[in-house]
Amino acid sequence: MSLLDKLDTGAAARKALLPEGIDVFGTPIEEVYSSTEARVGGRRILFFGTNNYLGLTFAPECLQAAHKAIDSEGTGTTGSRMANGSYSGHRALEKEFADFYHCRSSIVFTTGYQANLAMISGLAGTNDVILIDGDSHASIYDGCRLSGAEIIRFRHNDMADMEKRLRRLGERTRSTLIIVEGIYSMLGDQAPLADIVKIKNSYGSMLLLDEAHSLGVLGQTGQGLVEEAGLIDGVDFITGTFSKSLGSIGGYCVSNHLQLDQIRYVSRPYIFTASPSPATIASTRAALKLLRDGTELRKKLWRNARKLYSRLDELGYLLGPEPGPVIATILHSPQQAMMLWKGLFDYGIYVNLILPPAAPEGNSLVRCSVSAAHTEEQMDYVGNTFAELRKKIFK
Amino acid sequence: MAHDYNNILQKLCHHIGRFASSGIEIVPESDLINQLAIDSVKLLNLVMEIEDEFDISVPINVLADVQTVRDLADLIHKIKSAS
DSSP: OOHHHHHHHHHHHHHHHSOTTOOGGGOOOOEEOSSSEEEETTEEEEEOSSOOTTOGGGOHHHHHHHHHHHHHHOSOOOSOHHHHOOOHHHHHHHHHHHHHHTOSEEEEESSHHHHHHHHHHHHOOTTOEEEEETTOOHHHHHHHHHHTOEEEEEOTTOHHHHHHHHHHHGGGGGGEEEEEESBOTTTOOBOOHHHHHHHHHHHTOEEEEEOTTTTTTSSTTSOOHHHHTTOGGGOSEEEEESSSTTSSOOEEEEESOGGGGGHHHHOHHHHTSOOOOHHHHHHHHHHHHHHHTOHHHHHHHHHHHHHHHHHHHHHTOOBOSSOSSEEEEEESSHHHHHHHHHHHHHTTEEOEEEOTTTSGGGOEEEEEEOOTTOOHHHHHHHHHHHHHHHHHHOO | OHHHHHHHHHHHHHHHHHHSOTTOOOOTTOBTTTTTOOOHHHHHHHHHHHHHHHTOOOOGGGGGGOOBHHHHHHHHHHHHHHO
């Protein structure tokens, strides 16, 4: 089969599954009205699948900082930091992230995907082992592949399973990197961090925690699961993204290990990617302050998350194991998931559709992401629409 | 040695049967993807079962060279022999 034939085969399979007239996996957004609403196909739609957990994409402080940075430093850096230098904003944000976590140092990356790619491939190499949760994000899998280390998976959030796989490694556990996530993107559940830290300490391994979905969401100041669990000293490296609670694009790693700085010199994704633009850095710096001081935003977010989770649970939808801002409705067939997604879309609600093999256990997911910016009325409208569709689709 | 290998093959076929399309005969020459419809995600889950059955570690990055049931049996045999 030729290179192009392979693409045609994939495209035909996708077209056979998806309805005509809507680009489910590339929906054109015509105009953005606010952090929760936009125009799609000439209609007003409600964003319920973005990861704008704190609703900061239109925060005046962030907009103003970004405008000012564009005016003073231009639209882009046009190169990597190794070749073209570090702007004052890059360095300032790194210090602010380190201070935020009370850690020794931090590195800022251009995307969250790149942060995992850079950290994992910079830390582990051909003679090392990486032990990952089976439900890990693609950026973790890809970082592992890039590293050349041996990759072993354990069953999602199953600590007995994780320990069993560590035990089999024998002495190699001392050159093993364990990777888990604060909140898992597919089902919205949290890692059992206390058990993970205990096990990794007893085997002498290292732990990288990805707080992509938990930054701003968990913990008193929004550090993530590490703060919620009070285990900052038990985690070796924390990565995360700016593209969710911080409302921009980029990634970071913080650590107390002195060696973090060496990643800048050995990690190809860091070395060979252009650095974040001044506007991105400026809005992220403003957003990080709002996130840290955002106790009320977090309370509102969790009120909304618990409300939708319990409403869908009462309606009889099969959901992920625990409430949180990521609320996944689990469907047993892609067709059923497609009907629910299309039904919501027809009612003006735009959520995520995840089909096999992307979703765990061969299931399909219709995934909602709740924001602190969603109003009571918007939350009620979404709950009522799910109720209506439950009668129509699952009658 | 041959007994060990046949034992591996037999147990492996049992586990593959839980992931493969039903009604298809599983033989050493069966192609895991094209004949048994074991996609990449199923293969990763099958590997976890294999690790538990044989009490070994099977890094998922060595699976790129595995196409058939026999390839997988050879890999398990190699890892078991080395451990």
